Amino acid sequence: xxxxxxxxxxxxxxxxxxxxxxxxxxxxxxxxADLDERALVEACLSGQTSAFDxxxxxxxxxxxxxxYRFVSNHEDASDLSQDVFLRAYRxxxxxxxxxxxxxxxxxxxxxxxxxxxxAKKLLSESIEDRQFVDEKAESAPDRLLKDERGARVRAAxxxxxxxxxxxxxxxxxxxxxxxxxxxxLGSSVGAVKANxxxxxxxxxxxxxxxxx
Amino acid sequence: xxLRPDELIDVAEGTRAESSAPHLAECAVCRLQVExxxxxxxxxxxxxxxEPSPLFWxxxxxxxxxxxxxxxxxxxxxxTWPRVVIPAVSVAVAVLAVAVxxxxxxxSRAVVPLxxxxxxxxxxxxxxxxLVDPQTGDDTALTLxxxxxxxxxxxTAREAGLAARGSAEHAVTHLNGxxxxxxxxxxxxxxxxxxx
Numbered sequence: 387x388x389x390x391x392x393x394x395x396x397x398x399x400x401x402x403x404x405x406x407x408x409x410x411x412x413x414x415x416x417x418x419a420d421l422d423e424r425a426l427v428e429a430c431l432s433g434q435t436s437a438f439d440x441x442x443x444x445x446x447x448x449x450x451x452x453x454y455r456f457v458s459n460h461e462d463a464s465d466l467s468q469d470v471f472l473r474a475y476r477x478x479x480x481x482x483x484x485x486x487x488x489x490x491x492x493x494x495x496x497x498x499x500x501x502x503x504x505a506k507k508l509l510s511e512s513i514e515d516r517q518f519v520d521e522k523a524e525s526a527p528d529r530l531l532k533d534e535r536g537a538r539v540r541a542a543x544x545x546x547x548x549x550x551x552x553x554x555x556x557x558x559x560x561x562x563x564x565x566x567x568x569x570x571l572g573s574s575v576g577a578v579k580a581n582x583x584x585x586x587x588x589x590x591x592x593x594x595x596x597x598x
Numbered sequence: 599x600x601l602r603p604d605e606l607i608d609v610a611e612g613t614r615a616e617s618s619a620p621h622l623a624e625c626a627v628c629r630l631q632v633e634x635x636x637x638x639x640x641x642x643x644x645x646x647x648x649e650p651s652p653l654f655w656x657x658x659x660x661x662x663x664x665x666x667x668x669x670x671x672x673x674x675x676x677x678t679w680p681r682v683v684i685p686a687v688s689v690a691v692a693v694l695a696v697a698v699x700x701x702x703x704x705x706s707r708a709v710v711p712l713x714x715x716x717x718x719x720x721x722x723x724x725x726x727x728x729l730v731d732p733q734t735g736d737d738t739a740l741t742l743x744x745x746x747x748x749x750x751x752x753x754t755a756r757e758a759g760l761a762a763r764g765s766a767e768h769a770v771t772h773l774n775g776x777x778x779x780x781x782x783x784x785x786x787x788x789x790x791x792x793x794x
Contacts, residue, residue, distance in 0.1 A: 435666060442662050446655060454647045464650075464658065471662045475669060536645040543642070558642045576604055583603035586638040593641070 423487040430478055438478075442471055445491050448560065452492060455555040456499035458540050466502055470495045485569055492560070493570045496552045542592040550585035553578055601628050610635035 418429060418440045429437035449470050454463035473494050474481075481490055543551060552571060556562045557578075562570070564578045571578065601609070601619060608614035609622065610632050616622050622629055773781065 435663075438666055439659060439663060442659055443655075446658060446662075450650065450658075451647050460648070460650065464654075467658065468661055468665065472665050472669070475666050532644070535641070539641055539645050554642065558639065559647075579604035579607045583607050583635070586635050586642075589638045589642065590634050593638075 424483050427478060427481055438475055445488060449491055449495050452495045453499055455559050466498055470498050489566060489569055496570060500548045500552065538593060542589050545592060546585050546588055550581050553581040554585040557582055600625060606631055606635060
């Protein structure tokens with residue numbers, strides 16, 4: 387049975403596509419939107435802060451999803467994402483273009499999330515906090531079961547050691563290659579694979595056979 | 599010998615064919631591990647993230663813009679200067695450092711007793727503009743350094759290692775109040791002795 391139901395948070399939208407800003411772009415912003423990453427960074431450093439708006443618009447969804455994977459709730463994910471972009475802005479002059487802007491933002495995001503997560507115990511959204519939207523045919527019990535299973539997996543991921551958690555999130559949910567993860571975490575490909583292996587093995591120990 | 603974790607991951611992800619690891623065919627433990635890894639990957643992949651509202655993104659961008667506006671424009675660092683300029687500045691700084699060192703050596707060797715009678719004052723020497731080459735009217739290297747360093751503050755210079763601990767710049771900028779007063783007193787004494 388295909389997964390056709392969508393659970394949404396209060397104030398969230400049951401939609402998977404990324405939508406662009408509803409505000410029309412000014413001509414200068416249209417010009418900026420055509421620039422590549424390096425040119426956008428240069429424009430920011432030259433004082434065009436609107437170039438940073440374009441960077442935010444291009445990467446906000448992936449940064450938000452990364453943060454959500456670490457904290458499992460909308461409010462904290464939103465705050466952390468804002469923090470990621472603010473830190474990126476402050477450190478923009480240190481971006482030397484050796485990796486893509488996305489990789490650089492992920493690196494900041496992982497550090498921000500791991501620091502915040504270790505400093506504060508974050509609460510995951512409970513199933514009751516979500517709104518149920520019956521779009522097609524999947525039965526409520528099926529969806530409930532899947533959601534409970536998801537909650538258990540998220541809770542188990544939250545208990546993983548920092549590097550294992552970061553590796554699993556980047557590999558499973560951001561489809562990054564082992565090499566890209568190694569760049570983000572500042573480690574080797576071998577270490578990334580070993581961390582991924584241990585992350586999955588620890589998940590197995592924590593979850594037992596309940597999700598298999 | 600069992601497969602290593604990275605080999606098990608490669609097999610579980612399908613980037614390495616099982617046939618390329620003959621050990622798998624004869625080891626139930628490794629086969630079980632591969633199956634468990636696959637099952638955990640599948641379980642983890644099944645966890646969704648609720649998509650925020652389109653209205654959230656506009657609100658989010660506005661929040662970031664507000665925070666960024668409060669920060670002010672990011673400053674261009676020493677390292678983002680064009681790569682051609684950096685070596686030129688480095689060479690110029692090295693030349694200046696050597697010149698300062700040699701000058702210090704000459705000063706320390708030139709400690710001689712003051713004559714009892716000061717020589718008659720000589721006609722003042724016309725001031726020399728160090729940025730102007732008498733041959734061409736302009737020293738391009740020094741002009742370049744002057745232009746590049748005109749907006750370089752002490753913090754940037756320190757980050758670039760131009761005022762390292764032990765340098766004259768570092769010493770002068772790290773004197774406390776009493777040391778500065780003592781330096782002022784010594785200079786005034788020396789000026790009074792030399793009749794300047």
